[in-house]
Amino acid sequence: MRNPVDHDVQNVFRKRWSPYAYDPDRDVSSEQLKSLFEAARWAMSSFNAQPWRYIVGVRGRSDDIWKGVYETLVDGNREWARNAPVLALGLAELNYEHNGKPNRHAAHDLGAASASLALEAAARGLAVHQMGGFSVDRARELFDLPDGVEPYTAMAIGYPAERGTGEGELEKRDSKPRQRKALNELVIRGGF
Amino acid sequence: MRNPVDHDVQNVFRKRWSPYAYDPDRDVSSEQLKSLFEAARWAMSSFNAQPWRYIVGVRGRSDDIWKGVYETLVDGNREWARNAPVLALGLAELNYEHNGKPNRHAAHDLGAASASLALEAAARGLAVHQMGGFSVDRARELFDLPDGVEPYTAMAIGYPAERGTGEGELEKRDSKPRQRKALNELVIRGGF
Numbered sequence: 343m344r345n346p347v348d349h350d351v352q353n354v355f356r357k358r359w360s361p362y363a364y365d366p367d368r369d370v371s372s373e374q375l376k377s378l379f380e381a382a383r384w385a386m387s388s389f390n391a392q393p394w395r396y397i398v399g400v401r402g403r404s405d406d407i408w409k410g411v412y413e414t415l416v417d418g419n420r421e422w423a424r425n426a427p428v429l430a431l432g433l434a435e436l437n438y439e440h441n442g443k444p445n446r447h448a449a450h451d452l453g454a455a456s457a458s459l460a461l462e463a464a465a466r467g468l469a470v471h472q473m474g475g476f477s478v479d480r481a482r483e484l485f486d487l488p489d490g491v492e493p494y495t496a497m498a499i500g501y502p503a504e505r506g507t508g509e510g511e512l513e514k515r516d517s518k519p520r521q522r523k524a525l526n527e528l529v530i531r532g533g534f
Numbered sequence: 535m536r537n538p539v540d541h542d543v544q545n546v547f548r549k550r551w552s553p554y555a556y557d558p559d560r561d562v563s564s565e566q567l568k569s570l571f572e573a574a575r576w577a578m579s580s581f582n583a584q585p586w587r588y589i590v591g592v593r594g595r596s597d598d599i600w601k602g603v604y605e606t607l608v609d610g611n612r613e614w615a616r617n618a619p620v621l622a623l624g625l626a627e628l629n630y631e632h633n634g635k636p637n638r639h640a641a642h643d644l645g646a647a648s649a650s651l652a653l654e655a656a657a658r659g660l661a662v663h664q665m666g667g668f669s670v671d672r673a674r675e676l677f678d679l680p681d682g683v684e685p686y687t688a689m690a691i692g693y694p695a696e697r698g699t700g701e702g703e704l705e706k707r708d709s710k711p712r713q714r715k716a717l718n719e720l721v722i723r724g725g726f
Contacts, residue, residue, distance in 0.1 A: 347576065350572075351572050351654055352573070352653075354544065354546070356576075373541075376541040376717065377542050379720065379721065379726075380541035380543050381543045381544070382720070383720060384543070384550065386550070386552055386652060388666040390713070392715050394720060395720055396720055397722060398721050398724040399724045400724070400725075403726075407724035408724075446666065447645075447687070449642040450645035452645065453641070453643055453644065454645040454646060454648065456646065457578065457649040458547065458649055460578060461546075472578055472580075474638065474639055485723050494639065522575050523584050525568065525571055525575060528586060529571065529587075529589070530588070530589060530625070530683070531589040531590075531599055532589050532591045532596045532600075533590055533595075533596060534567040534568055534592065
């Protein structure tokens with residue numbers, strides 16, 4: 343299933359989505375993961391501050407981190423994210439390194455980096471499902487986060503389950519039509 | 535010049551950058567612009583709230599909006615952005631529509647959408663340069679923004695000037711090496 347786009351876009355934008363049904367038996371190689379985070383690395387950012395930070399737990403390679411991220415998730419997310427071979431957190435450095443002042447764009451730029459990561463994943467047949475449903479406090483505690491580093495998202499990364507092989511309830515959620523607001527709802531003044 | 539990546543990524547991540555020297559004589563078609571914003575439209579967002587909003591001014595098609603965005607820019611950005619045929623603002627809807635509560639991920643998700651837009655642009659030989667340097671208050675006033683819609687970025691969109699045809703000082707800025715932190719500085723716990 344591809345995203346039902348209204349205007350021509352690169353294939354990767356048709357392919358990117360956030361699945362619930364992951365293939366629990368298919369691991370993600372180190373090389374693949376490096377490429378995902380490399381894409382994030384080249385995002386744009388205010389003053390090129392690159393405020394994005396990540397915590398990355400890989401099943402079988404860094405199980406303690408995987409379990410830590412899992413533990414921060416709300417129940418509704420644990421339910422499906424337990425099948426993802428990689429669980430990560432996306433965090434932002436809230437202050438500029440060059441002058442210590444608050445970076446108004448920290449969360450914005452983390453979003454840019456994480457979108458890049460998700461698009462690189464989509465191009466590789468992988469998927470990233472980002473979640474707001476996790477405990478920021480628990481993350482702060484478990485990973486002993488320094489002041490000024492703010493967790494914003496949890497992420498499940500892996501291969502989506504092949505249709506018909508995943509858990510029924512999750513596949514049902516994945517088969518819902520993908521919807522977006524119309525372009526003219528996003529553009530509130532001016533136009534093309 | 536491509537971004538000097540350390541790990542294999544899709545071409546679009548090598549190509550995306552934020553130029554200073556735009557070709558002032560080359561307009562961007564409506565069709566191209568629709569594709570850019572279509573890519574933004576399909577970004578991921580918390581509760582699929584799609585909090586990203588845009589104001590889009592096109593030279594020759596919506597000059598009043600172009601001039602309005604230009605007027606919000608700080609001098610240092612006016613200096614080069616005046617050559618861009620499209621000037622836009624990126625804004626976020628700060629509260630969820632479904633329950634009126636604050637959306638902690640509004641700016642994050644705007645960043646995701648705007649990164650998508652910039653990547654679609656890069657794939658088409660266009661470029662987007664995002665700026666934090668503009669007056670939020672002036673934008674609010676000029677565009678009569680509703681409460682809860684927060685401007686985060688200004689954007690210059692257009693074709694980069696062909697090497698050797700742009701203004702010397704701007705081309706000099708564009709020829710600086712592009713740098714990023716190492717991957718292991720971004721990943722603060724765990725790994726690949």
